[in-house]
Amino acid sequence: GQQLNQSPQSMFIQEGEDVSMNCTSSSIFNTWLWYKQDPGEGPVLLIALYKAGELTSNGRLTAQFGITRKDSFLNISASIPSDVGIYFCAGRPSGTYKYIFGTGTRLKVLA
Amino acid sequence: KAGVTQTPRYLIKTRGQQVTLSCSPISGHRSVSWYQQTPGQGLQFLFEYFSETQRNKGNFPGRFSGRQFSNSRSEMNVSTLELGDSALYLCASSPGQSSSYNSPLHFGNGTRLTVT
Numbered sequence: 001g002q003q004l005n006q007s008p009q010s011m012f013i014q015e016g017e018d019v020s021m022n023c024t025s026s027s028i029f030n031t032w033l034w035y036k037q038d039p040g041e042g043p044v045l046l047i048a049l050y051k052a053g054e055l056t057s058n059g060r061l062t063a064q065f066g067i068t069r070k071d072s073f074l075n076i077s078a079s080i081p082s083d084v085g086i087y088f089c090a091g092r093p094s095g096t097y098k099y100i101f102g103t104g105t106r107l108k109v110l111a
Numbered sequence: 112k113a114g115v116t117q118t119p120r121y122l123i124k125t126r127g128q129q130v131t132l133s134c135s136p137i138s139g140h141r142s143v144s145w146y147q148q149t150p151g152q153g154l155q156f157l158f159e160y161f162s163e164t165q166r167n168k169g170n171f172p173g174r175f176s177g178r179q180f181s182n183s184r185s186e187m188n189v190s191t192l193e194l195g196d197s198a199l200y201l202c203a204s205s206p207g208q209s210s211s212y213n214s215p216l217h218f219g220n221g222t223r224l225t226v227t
Contacts, residue, residue, distance in 0.1 A: 031213045042115075042201050042218035043154075050213050088154065092213070098167045099216060101146075101154035 006089055006102030013079055014110050021105040022073040023089035031092040032072040033099070034063050038085045047074070081109050113138065115204050115219035123225045129190040132222045134202030136183050142166075142207025143185040144216060145177060148199040160185055161207045189224075197226045
């Protein structure tokens with residue numbers, strides 16, 4: 001099925017470091033969502049973006065809706081061990097009600 | 112407000128059997144979407160129901176079917192199970208109306224299906 005390109009696939013970082021991940025698409029999206037999934041649980045919504053250029057924060061997390069409407073990024077500042085998990089982006093293409101998910105970024109934080 | 116509830120959490124079935132999974136959306140949400148999650152393929156969209164009607168469908172074979180009841184609860188059925196159907200099946204709800212197309216999806220914790 002159709003998927004977004006999400007990178008990196010995985011990353012190991014030291015506690016306290018900042019983290020950045022992004023998603024790109026060949027299609028224009030009207031909505032970008034960022035989720036975190038812990039083992040054995042469903043994805044939990046972190047940030048929702050609705051307008052090109054929008055920059056939204058949620059605690060140590062900041063996400064932006066790209067100007068071209070074809071990309072989005074998520075930053076995590078001063079990472080902590082509980083940030084470990086898989087982060088997914090999801091986008092809703094213009095003219096549809098179906099969300100498409102990225103392949104996920106697996107984050108591991110070394111204490 | 113209670114979240115999205117999926118039952119059962121775990122299922123073990125053998126090839127050829129069929130299975131039914133259940134999802135109760137957040138109160139007031141009328142749209143329910145189903146996704147299959149596997150390590151190799153990520154989150155793949157199965158179908159979406161709104162007001163008891165299938166509104167969107169992914170690229171899965173006809174063995175995968177669903178329905179939605181008048182109270183917005185939804186069930187998903189997989190018939191003639193294959194080994195490759197082993198996955199985490201996630202349900203997500205949202206308000207669903209055209210006025211809220213941008214509303215994000217809220218997920219349940221999924222049903223882990225193992226086919227042996």
